[in-house]
Amino acid sequence: MAPTSRRSDATKMAAAQKEISVSEFFSKNRHLLGFDNPRKALLTTVKEAVDNSLDACEEAGILPEIWVHIEPTSPGKYKVGIQDNGPGILKKQIPLIFGKLLYGSKFHRLRQSRGQQGIGISAAGMYGVQTTGKPVKIVSKVSVRKPAHYYEIQIDTKRNLPKILNGKGDGVDIPPGEKGVKYIEQHGIEWVPQDHGTRVTIELEAKYVRGRGSVDEYLEQTAIANPHITLHYIDAEDYQYDYLRSAEQLPPEAKEIKPHPYGVEIGRLATMLEEGDASSVSEFFRTKFSRVTPAIAKKLCETAKVSSRTNTHKLERPQIEKLYDAIQSTRISPPATDCICPIGEDLILRGLHHVVPAEFYAAATRPPAVYRGNPFVVEVGLAYGGTAPTQNVTADLLLELLEETDTRTVRQFLINTFNGLGADAADRIVKESGLKTRQTPGKLKPKEREKLFHAMKNVNVAEGQQMDILRFANRVPLQFQQAACAVTQTVTSTNWRGYGLSQSRGALPKGPVRLMVHIASVWVPFTSESKEAIAAYPEIQKEIRLGLQSVGRKLGMFLRRRQKAKQQTDRREVFMRYLKEVAGAVSVINAAEQRELYDQLITVAKKHTADADVKMDDRGKKIVDDPTQLDLGENVLIVDPAHHQAAINRVITAPEAAEETSA
Numbered sequence: 001m002a003p004t005s006r007r008s009d010a011t012k013m014a015a016a017q018k019e020i021s022v023s024e025f026f027s028k029n030r031h032l033l034g035f036d037n038p039r040k041a042l043l044t045t046v047k048e049a050v051d052n053s054l055d056a057c058e059e060a061g062i063l064p065e066i067w068v069h070i071e072p073t074s075p076g077k078y079k080v081g082i083q084d085n086g087p088g089i090l091k092k093q094i095p096l097i098f099g100k101l102l103y104g105s106k107f108h109r110l111r112q113s114r115g116q117q118g119i120g121i122s123a124a125g126m127y128g129v130q131t132t133g134k135p136v137k138i139v140s141k142v143s144v145r146k147p148a149h150y151y152e153i154q155i156d157t158k159r160n161l162p163k164i165l166n167g168k169g170d171g172v173d174i175p176p177g178e179k180g181v182k183y184i185e186q187h188g189i190e191w192v193p194q195d196h197g198t199r200v201t202i203e204l205e206a207k208y209v210r211g212r213g214s215v216d217e218y219l220e221q222t223a224i225a226n227p228h229i230t231l232h233y234i235d236a237e238d239y240q241y242d243y244l245r246s247a248e249q250l251p252p253e254a255k256e257i258k259p260h261p262y263g264v265e266i267g268r269l270a271t272m273l274e275e276g277d278a279s280s281v282s283e284f285f286r287t288k289f290s291r292v293t294p295a296i297a298k299k300l301c302e303t304a305k306v307s308s309r310t311n312t313h314k315l316e317r318p319q320i321e322k323l324y325d326a327i328q329s330t331r332i333s334p335p336a337t338d339c340i341c342p343i344g345e346d347l348i349l350r351g352l353h354h355v356v357p358a359e360f361y362a363a364a365t366r367p368p369a370v371y372r373g374n375p376f377v378v379e380v381g382l383a384y385g386g387t388a389p390t391q392n393v394t395a396d397l398l399l400e401l402l403e404e405t406d407t408r409t410v411r412q413f414l415i416n417t418f419n420g421l422g423a424d425a426a427d428r429i430v431k432e433s434g435l436k437t438r439q440t441p442g443k444l445k446p447k448e449r450e451k452l453f454h455a456m457k458n459v460n461v462a463e464g465q466q467m468d469i470l471r472f473a474n475r476v477p478l479q480f481q482q483a484a485c486a487v488t489q490t491v492t493s494t495n496w497r498g499y500g501l502s503q504s505r506g507a508l509p510k511g512p513v514r515l516m517v518h519i520a521s522v523w524v525p526f527t528s529e530s531k532e533a534i535a536a537y538p539e540i541q542k543e544i545r546l547g548l549q550s551v552g553r554k555l556g557m558f559l560r561r562r563q564k565a566k567q568q569t570d571r572r573e574v575f576m577r578y579l580k581e582v583a584g585a586v587s588v589i590n591a592a593e594q595r596e597l598y599d600q601l602i603t604v605a606k607k608h609t610a611d612a613d614v615k616m617d618d619r620g621k622k623i624v625d626d627p628t629q630l631d632l633g634e635n636v637l638i639v640d641p642a643h644h645q646a647a648i649n650r651v652i653t654a655p656e657a658a659e660e661t662s663a
């Protein structure tokens with residue numbers, strides 16, 4: 001066989017080998033950070049900025065107020081502005097935060113926050129610059145006495161460094177008063193006057209859509225999990241939504257903790273030993289980890305057969321391995337859990353009730369638990385029932401909705417406009433209306449509109465509707481990768497039939513239910529960098545299951561009680577229908593006074609169907625005093641279905657919202 005010719009050699013290959021800057025890497029692999037298509041890019045940009053704003057406000061102890069504005073600039077391009085009333089950012093930090101990847105305050109600490117990596121907002125800025133050529137614009141003000149700083153920044157991807165375009169590379173200070181306002185306007189940015197805060201404006205290639213995975217959905221779910229925030233949102237079609245806070249208290253301050261020895265892998269242990277001060281092994285364990293007392297440190301050294309006075313920089317690899325094994329075999333108390341700030345049952349109920357129309361709400365916050373040395377808390381909220389949003393619509397509103405939608409078919413219009421309405425229900429409505437499946441919503445004739453309106457009123461959409469799951473990690477909604485997430489997997493493997501919902505094996509249960517699951521931790525184990533799904537650690541799954549069972553049991557009790565009341569009402573109706581005739585016939589036979597007999601029979605019928613009269617208060621307790629009282633505990637809320645607002649995916653404009661509140 002002829003020898004194969006060498007195509008290259010080590011010297012030639014060396015010429016092509018060079019360092020890759022992190023920004024070059026992520027600019028090529030932007031899908032890893034959630035910029036895989038224009039629709040997701042818009043969501044990721046808003047999400048990164050809003051999450052940062054909320055983190056900054058909470059860290060500074062300020063009740064957050066956020067403004068989000070999406071404006072189309074040219075076909076396929078949008079300008080996104082996000083402002084907060086947070087602490088602001090020091091002038092010298094602004095370029096690094098917005099113009100350098102992997103720069104942030106959260107990566108090196110173990111503390112519950114929305115951001116972790118130090119990539120988010122600079123990656124959004126980089127995407128904007130690459131797709132539109134427009135720089136990121138930042139206005140930030142740290143105090144009422146100081147001028148606001150204004151920067152126009154572009155990331156230098158080759159060097160992963162910011163390039164400041166305005167003020168001869170120094171940014172500019174915005175003068176106070178009228179002059180400042182004019183300056184801001186001239187530069188195409190907005191600034192809602194505030195004593196302190198930050199506004200970031202990014203122009204990017206994007207696609208604005210409503211419905212699943214949209215910015216609208218992200219902001220709505222953010223309002224549910226963060227009842228302490230006020231959010232003003234103007235969407236790309238100029239509709240304004242205002243989510244006003246339902247809680248006036250900030251969540252308690254998240255505490256920073258040191259890593260727990262059980263959560264540290266061998267490589268990390270070796271790096272910590274190498275990078276730390278040259279202390280004794282015993283001191284190293286006591287000061288760098290949580291829950292290591294002098295006695296535990298001594299025990300670790302004894303088990304590993306390493307002197308507790310050995311200098312950490314002198315340890316050899318086999319000794320480090322022995323120390324690692326000693327950690328695994330030593331009993332160390334679990335990490336402190338007071339560093340986790342759950343939302344709390346009361347606020348989950350309030351948040352859900354504020355945003356999701358339903359008639360029964362239940363919530364459960366589990367006690368803290370630990371996975372791989374990291375403390376975490378699971379919380380579950382459930383909203384059941386309510387009038388279907390399709391049935392709440394008036395003919396006039398339907399006309400408006402049909403005119404404003406950008407969907408192409410009636411079926412799509414129904415799914416996108418009415419939250420929680422599944423494809424099944426949409427199909428049934430279209431079938432009932434007799435319209436053709438491909439008909440365009442905006443072009444329906446008055447007769448066809450009427451048919452659609454009647455079908456919406458008549459079809460019972462709750463039938464066949466699937467449970468809608470809202471997943472959250474550290475109060476941030478997770479909108480993609482539902483099937484890969486430990487939350488969904490645990491919901492489908494839980495038996496909901498015992499709680500009154502129908503469910504096929506291995507599938508989501510059916511019914512008008514919105515379920516929220518929140519995982520709070522100092523380190524959330526995501527399945528990938530884009531932070532979309534939670535990894536299935538058995539400890540986490542167990543806690544999710546217990547939380548689901550807790551709200552499930554309450555739902556089951558509520559549904560059984562309601563079912564019983566309904567059966568008795570039906571029974572009473574049957575009695576009532578015939579009692580008059582019975583009284584007449586009996587009085588013919590025994591000459592009894594017919595009216596008196598009828599009244600007596602009514603009393604007996606009412607007594608026998610007393611369950612039909614059971615009224616519950618908003619905590620699920622029977623109002624009548626009865627020893628068989630339905631005690632659902634404190635963490636439930638029951639609402640009269642007649643008072644529901646429709647969950648219509650549209651637009652409450654500010655003036656309308658004001659009218660509603662005053663009504």
Ligand SMILES: Nc1ncnc2c1ncn2[C@@H]1O[C@H](COP(=O)(O)OP(=O)(O)OP(=O)(O)O)[C@@H](O)[C@H]1O
Nearest residue numbers: 052056097104105106115116117118119120121198
């Ligand atoms: N609106 C803001 N107000 C105050 N500080 C901010 C604001 N936005 C960002 N920061 C600071 O800038 C840093 C970098 O933000 P960036 O979004 O790049 O990363 P992160 O939030 O730390 O992590 P992740 O990449 O996981 O989102 C933050 O850690 C925070 O210290």
